[in-house]
Amino acid sequence: MSTQAADIVGDYDLSALIATQAQRLLEVRATPARLRQLLDEPGSFDRDLWRSVIDLGWLAALSSQDPEEQSTPAWDALADLVRMVGRYTASIPLANAVIAADVLRTQEPSVAARISSGDTIAAMALGVADAEALPELVRGKIVGAVANCAFGAVADVLLLTVRHGNELVLVRVDTTGPNVAKTLTAAIDNARGAASFAFDGAAATSIGSPGTLERARSAAAVTTAFEQIGGAERCLELACDYARERRAFGQTIGSFQAVKHKLADFYTAIELARGCACAALSHLKAGSADLRKSAAAAVLAASEAFEFASTETIQVFGAIGVTWEAPPHHFYTRARTLAVEIGSRFAWRDVLVNALLKEDTAAGGPLPASGTDASTIDEYRARARSWLAQHAPAHEIKGGESVEERLALSRRWQALKAATGYSAITLPKVYGGGGGTDLERIRFAEEELRYHLPTVFYGVSLNMAVPSFAMYASESAKAKLLPPAIRGEHIWCQLFSEPAAGSDLAALRLTARRDGEGWRLNGQKTWTSWAQYSDWGYIATRTDASLPKHKGLTCFYVDMRSPGIETRGIRRIGSDQEINEVFFADVYVPDSQRMGELNGGFGVILKTLMIERYALNDEFAGGPKLGRFVSLARSAKCGGRPACEDGEVRRAIATCYVEWLGQRSIHERAMAKMASGAEPGPEGSIRKLLAAKARQRLSTLALDLMGPAGLRLDPSMNERNDFTYSWLDAPQLRIAGGTDDILRNTIAEKILRLPQDYRPDKGVPFKSA
Ligand SMILES: Cc1cc2nc3c(=O)[nH]c(=O)nc-3n(C[C@H](O)[C@H](O)[C@H](O)COP(=O)(O)OP(=O)(O)OC[C@H]3O[C@@H](n4cnc5c(N)ncnc54)[C@H](O)[C@@H]3O)c2cc1C
Secondary structure: HHHHHHHHHHOHHHHHHHHHHHHHHHHHOHHHHHHHHHHHOOOOOHHHHHHHHHHHHHHHHHHHOOOOOOOOHHHHHHHHHHHHHHHHOOOOOHHHHHHHHHHHHHOHHHHHOOOOOOHEEEEOOOOOOHHHHOOOOOOOOEEEEEEEEOOOOOOEEHHHHHHHOOEEEEEEEOOOOOOEEEEEOOOHHHHHHOEEEEEEEEEEEEEOOOOHHHHHHHHHHHHHHHHHHHHHHHHHHHHHHHHHEEEEEOEEEEHHHHHHHHHHHHHHHHHHHHHHHHHHHHHHHOOOOHHHHHHHOOOOOHHHHHHHHHHHHHHHHHHHHHHHOOOOHHHHHHHHHHHHHHHOHHHHHHHHHHHHHHHHOOOOOOOOOOOOHHHHHHHHHHHHHHHHHHHHHOOOOOOOOOOOHHHHHHHHHHHHHHHOOOOOOOOOOHHOOOOOOOOHHHHHHHHHOOOOOOOOHHHHHHHHHHHHHHHHOOOHHHHHHHHHOOOOOOOOEEEEOOOOOOOOHOOOEEEEEEOOEEEEEEEEOOOOOOHHHEEEEEEEOOOOOOOOOOOOOOEEEEEEEOEEEEEEOOOOOOOOOOOOEEEEEEEEHHHHHHOOOOHHHHHHHHHHHHHHOOOOOOOOOOOOHHHHHHHHHHHHOOOEEEEOOOHHHHHHHHHHHHHHHHHHHHHHHHHHHHHHHOOOOOOHHHHHHHHHHHHHHHHHHHHHHHHHHOOOOOOOOOOOOOHHHHHHHHHHHHHOOOHHHHEEEHHHHOOOOOOOOOOOOOOEEEOOO
C-alpha cells in the first residue's frame, strides 16, 4: 500500500473500510433511476459518483504511486470494490485508474500520480483479440483504429496494445493530441463512456517491457472478473427474491424445479467463477508464473457466469424482465459489454489453451496454500508425501489381480497406515486413529491419490460408517470395535438405500420391531457397497410408521454375520463386485447398538450424508487428470490436423481447466474454514456435481479422439489412468452419494432458501402416505 493510503486508513483494514463506505455510497448514488438516465446518454459515465470516490480517497488508497518496485496496488481491496461496482452496474473507471497508475508509475510517475489523484482519467484497450486488428506503431507514431473503448469518451490518456514489428507493445496516447479522432457512438450500454478512436500518425509513448503488457492484461482480466461476479451475484439475488414472491399455478414460481435448478446452476457458475478469480488474485499478488492461465480462466468463468445469470434472470422475471423500468436489463447489457470489452472468450480461451499445451503436465498441483495454519499443514503434507513414497508403491494395484487378492492387499495397506496414524486420521489415538484434523485427513487422501492403491474397500467403511458409529456408540463399544475397523481387520457397510427409497431416503420401509431388550429387523436394503465383505453394518430402519416419514426412523449398527442376513451381489457396469442386495429376516439387534435417539434417525443420517458429499478428494472425481487429455489432444488427429487445433477439443480443455481451478480454489477456502474450526459447508455438493459430470464429459471426448482403439478394455489399465475405464465407471458417480437433481435441490433449498418441492406425503403418518 502507498504511504498516502496508509495515512488515510491508519490502523483500519482497508478492504473492510472501503467496502462499508462503498455499499452506502452506491446504494444512494447508483440508483436505478440514475442508471437509466446514464443509459440514455451515449458516452456517459457517472461523473458525480467518480468525484465522490476521489474525494473519499479510495483511488489514492488503492493505487501504488511509489516509483519503487516494492509498492503494489491494494489488489484485495480493489477486487472487493469492483465486485461492489458490478453489483450496482455503476459506471466509474476505477480498475482502469489503478492498473494504469501501476503500469506507468516507474516510467511516467507524474502521469501515474495525476491518474491516482483523479485529475486525469485513463482508458485502456489492451487488445487480447486478433493482433492483425490492432493499431500499428511505426517510428513512435500509431496508425489504426480502436472501436468502443470503455471510458474513452471521458479519458485524457489511453493505454493501448499496438503492433510493433512482430511484437505487441503497450503505449500511452493522449486523447486530445494531434491526429487522434474520437467518435461517440450509441452503444448497448451507454454508461460505459465508450468512444471509438482513429489514429493517423498520433504520437505514442512505449511503456515498459512485454511483461508489463502481460501484467496489465492479467490485472484487467482479474478485476473485470470480480466486476462480473458482482453483477452475477446481484442477478442471483434479484431472481431468487422474485422467485420467492411471484405466484403462478397456485404456488410461488420458486417452487418449480425448472426454476430452482436454473438458480442452483447460477449459484454453481458464480462459485466457480469466484474460485477462479480468487486463485488469479492470489497469483497476481504473488507475481506467480501461473497468472496468465488463472487470469484467463477467471475471465472465462466470470463472463460465462454473468452472461448466464443476466440472461436467465430476465426469463425468471417473465415479461416484466424486458421492461425499461425493471432492473434485469442493466445486467443483461453490462454482462455482454464487459465480456466483449475485456477480449472475446475465443481470445482468452486461446491464451489459456496455448499455455496449457506448452506445459508437460496441465493442472493437478496445489494452489498457493491459504489459511492460518498453512505452514503446519504443508509440513504434514510433506511428511505424508515422503511416507507414501516409501511405502505406497509396494501396495499398488498392478492389474490382473482377483478381487480377493486386491482385498488382501488392501487389508495389508490399511494395517500399515494404522500403525503410522494414517488410517482414520480424525479418530482419537486411543482407538488406533490418527488423532488429527479433517484438514489432515483430506491432505493425506490427496497425496494417497497419487498412487493406485486398493483403498476402495474401505471408502464407505472408514469415511462414513465408522465415523458415524464413533459419534453415537458407547465408550465400551468404541473400545471394542474401532481398533479392528481402523486396522482394516473389519469392514463396515452403510445400509440406507432400499428398492423404494433412494433419493427419498426417508421413505425406507425396513422395520425394526421391539423385542425385549432389542429389536427385530425385517426388510431389504439394496445398492450396499461391499456388504459381502462387511463385518458390521450401519443401518437405517423404520421404528414407528404412525409418525410422518422423517420422524419414525432409527439407526443401529448390526453384526453382518447375524442369523437372518443374506447378501446377494449385483453386477454393475464398470465393476462386477461392488454393490449388493441385503435381506433381513427377523435379525436381532440389541438396543445397546442403537445410534442416536429412538425415532431420531433422520438427523443421524443427515450428518452422514454431509460427510458423504465431502468424500471426493480430487477435482477429476478419481478419473484421469487434464494433463492426460492434453497429451492425447496433442497426439490424436481430427480431420488430418492435430486434435489440439480443433475448436471443440480446445473448448473442452479450457472448460476442464476452469472447473479444476475453480473447484480447487473453493476447496482450499473450505479447508481454511475447516482449519479454523468451522463445519464443512455446501462446497461438497458443488464439487460432486461438477466433478462427476466433468469426468464423464472429458472421458467421452477422449474416446472420440481415440476412435475404435478407445473401445478396447485393457486389463492392465484402470479408471484412474484410462479414459475407457473412466467413461465406463462414470455414470454411477452421478448417482451414488446424491444424484445431480438432488444436489441441485439441496443447493436451491438449503443455500438459496427457495421453497421445498411439493411433497404430498409431508407431515402425513408414513403408514397412510
Ligand atoms: C455404485 C453405487 C454405490 C452405492 N452404494 C450405496 C451404499 O453403500 N449404501 C447405500 O445406502 N446406498 C448406496 N447407493 C445408492 C445411492 O445412494 C442411490 O442410488 C441414490 O441415492 C439414488 O437413489 P436411486 O438409485 O433409488 O434413484 P432414484 O431416487 O429413484 O432417482 C431416479 C431419478 O429420479 C431423480 N429424482 C429423484 N427424486 C427427485 C427429486 N425430488 N427431484 C428431481 N429428480 C428426482 C433422480 O435425480 C434420478 O435421476 C449406491 C449407489 C451406487 C450407484
